[in-house]
Structures are given as C-alpha cells and as structure tokens.
Amino acid sequence: MPRKRCCGKVEHVPCCRRFVPENSAETAGVDLFLEELEALRLKDVVELDQIACAEQMEISRTTFQRILHSARRKIAQALLEGQAINIEGGHYVMTNRVFECVDCAHQWEEKPCTLGGKHGYEIACPACGSMKKSKLENGIKQACGGHQHTHGNGCCGHHQ
Numbered sequence: 001m002p003r004k005r006c007c008g009k010v011e012h013v014p015c016c017r018r019f020v021p022e023n024s025a026e027t028a029g030v031d032l033f034l035e036e037l038e039a040l041r042l043k044d045v046v047e048l049d050q051i052a053c054a055e056q057m058e059i060s061r062t063t064f065q066r067i068l069h070s071a072r073r074k075i076a077q078a079l080l081e082g083q084a085i086n087i088e089g090g091h092y093v094m095t096n097r098v099f100e101c102v103d104c105a106h107q108w109e110e111k112p113c114t115l116g117g118k119h120g121y122e123i124a125c126p127a128c129g130s131m132k133k134s135k136l137e138n139g140i141k142q143a144c145g146g147h148q149h150t151h152g153n154g155c156c157g158h159h160q
C-alpha cells in the first residue's frame, strides 16, 4: 500500500537555510524538510501540545508524530556526526499569519514569514498603525507587548 503523502501547513520559513559545522570540509549534510522544522517550532518553541500542533498543520496526530520524530532524528544526527543541516524541500503548503491589534482589535492576515519578508515585529496594524499586536495561533492568542509572551514565537521583537 503506498503511503499517503503528508502535506502539512507551514507558516514560518527560516531566515537561514543552511547550517554548517565548524572546521568541517564541505559535507552533503542532512535535509530538514520545512514541515519538520514547523513541527519542531510548534511543539518545542511555541510549546503547543501534539493535538494542537497537528490541528495547526492540518495533519493527523500520527503524521505529526512521525514528522516531529524525523526532525529530531535528523538534527541529532547532524549534531553528532558534524553534518551540515539544509532546510529545504518537503511536502507542505504555506499559510498566512493572523494578527490582532491590541489597540483597536483589528484582525488581519499577513503572508508567511519568508526569506526577505517582514517579521512579525516589523508589521504595523493596517487600521491604526500600532505596533502592538498579538498573533493568533490556531485560536490560541500569543499575547505580546510585555506580558504572557510565549518565548520566541515571533509575534513581536521584544523577546527575540
């Protein structure tokens, strides 16, 4: 039976696509897929539970577990063997980020955070120009502007 291809939703693209070990000759390295990095981001950085992660990426929990496991294995392997990590490829679709303005409650969407694109902390509210906003993560509000900030989720620049 052919395995169903996963197609996880990804909303964050890293600004650095290649990590190379110190003092190493050019190695082929491991390819970390974008949906694998997204799985790590949601689980280990945003710290959602597995059910929320799977919902956010619109894949089954089993698929999410498989992607997460694969991501951790590749990174561990690269660290142990001194291999480069290339972030590329995979089966995924990009999604927009949703923000809500703290000052005027306006909600809007921004394109995914891609190479050369705007990070959350650079984006002002299109309705009132305020830089204070929270990022809506699958309905879970990641508050920013000084309180209740989940570490490193990119909704504002203060903690990065």
Ligand SMILES: [Zn+2]
Binding pocket: 101, 102, 103, 104, 105, 106, 125, 126, 127, 128, 129, 130
């Ligand atoms: Zn506003």
